[in-house]
Amino acid sequence: MxxxxxxxxxxxxxxxxxxxxxxxxxxxxxxxxxxxxxxxxxxxxxxxxxxxxxxxxxxxxxxxxxxxxxxTVAETYFFRNPAQFAALRDVVRMDWAGRAVNVLSAGCASGEEPYSIAMTLVDCSAAISAIDVNGVMLAKAAIGRYSAWSLRETAAPLRARYFAASGNEFVFDPTLRRAVAFEERNLVADDAAFWRPEAFDVVFCRNVLMYFAPANARAAIARIARSLTPGGLLFLGHAETLRGLSRDFELRHTHGTFYYQRKPILAPVEASDAPSDPAWDALPPAVDGAGDTGVAWYEAIAHAAQRVRTIVARPLAAPATPLAEMVPDPALPVAHAMALMADEHYAEALALLQALPQERARQSDALFLRGVLLMHRGDLADAERICETLLLRDGDSAGAHYLMALCREAYGDRDAAALHDRHAASLDPGFAMPRLHLGLLARRAGDQAEARRELTRAATLLQAEEASRVLLFGGGFGREALLAMCRAELASADGTP
Ligand SMILES: C[S@@+](CC[C@H](N)C(=O)[O-])C[C@H]1O[C@@H](n2cnc3c(N)ncnc32)[C@H](O)[C@@H]1O
Known part of the structure; x- marks a missing residue:
């Protein structure tokens, strides 16, 4: 090979x-x-x-x-970040005194974390569940034998009370061991029976999401948020943050550490946030260096699309296969899809791309166009995954950053949307669409000065914007319609104090 x-x-x-x-x-x-x-x-x-x-x-x-x-990385030890266990103890014993609590350790590895929770809440009414995708680590947790290194943060009185020395190892107290229900479970799998609404009062998910791709981390956090009671606590690892992942929590600083507290009302559910969606399995995988995700290919494809229009004597919505056979040009199927898109035959364009051989479908031009069409159809999760793939291949793709900005905005994540737009605009100063989008975002946020600045730039750039890019990124609007939108938004921004 x-x-x-x-x-x-x-x-x-x-x-x-x-x-x-x-x-x-x-x-x-x-x-x-x-x-x-x-x-x-x-x-x-x-x-x-x-x-x-x-x-x-x-x-x-x-x-x-x-x-x-x-x-997986299964590094863990008892009472890792001990201040978090002190905070947990105080909330449960004082704020929630007398209340029975359900606690989940998600990504519990070999059990040190849930067992530390069991020791911390030994006098409380607490049901503790622990899940991990690594079955070997769970087996180790069930046995409950640990090295001295695992106990490096465990206070001497707790060692004496809950551990029995056995050769070089320490055996954890069998009664507390039985207090934890372990289960092999994948945080990525959206199992409604397990992630029941308000099933847990406290979730520890520490040093797990730092290894996740952002979309998977977001989906896992959304699931955890739904399964926490309002006001329930979420503990992350000390180097982790929910910034950019969730708006369902308030950050609390206490005991020299932090945790998150679930807000009473959750942000609207974004079903497409769950990358365990089986449709995702159909998406062709990324291929490094499989083509340019920058802007140059739009032009080539647009020209090819024009050729397709002249070659095809029948309506563009007709099946593409005979055409592909007649003209063995690898750009043509994608060009044909773009021509279909120009004629607003969006479903046919998508179907054509989906029918491409896998090798061709995974090349960046086909993937890019598919991302645009999925975005157009409202399939945000799939569109976002395509953006991620494209950005992994080429982090300097202005088009992929712009598409990502649209996805993020659709998810309500305006900060990330603006970041991607700015990135796209700085990578390609002639690109009008991120400027227009920044202007619209600023308008919605009430920042009229910023809105005026961006919309003015967008209006200037739009006049010289390449036709292929207007087609690809205009969301179904032509240049004139986009310019009219710019002017209307500018007029409103001027009229607003
Ligand atoms: C670094 S350990 C963290 C252990 C403990 N939470 C701590 O902070 O000490 C990360 C654990 O997350 C688990 N993990 C990784 N991906 C997972 C997934 N998709 N579902 C459940 N657990 C996962 C790994 O198997 C590993 O045991």
């Missing part, structure tokens, strides 16, 4: 791992992933390519357990 194919297989492996268990690995981890991939494929006698094919197939009964054990 050539080095190039290897890279592609590793990229697919990286993507399928993210989809299934949420873990994000940047390209710098390719050697680590390739090593795991080769060894696991060899064990079952498949080559790398077919092994990844099996992993990508949700119906293939392939063993993920061994892979997960190697891919």
């Amino acid at each position: 050539s080095a190039a194919v290897d890279r592609e297989v590793v990229a697919r492996f990286r993507n399928v791992v993210t989809r299934r268990v949420g873990l994000h690995f940047d390209a710098g981890k390719d050697a680590f992933l390739a090593d795991i991939l080769r060894r696991h494929a060899a064990v079952i006698g498949l080559d790398d390519f077919w092994f990844v094919e099996q992993l990508e197939n949700p119906r293939a009964a392939l063993e993920w357990r061994g892979l997960i054990q190697e891919l």
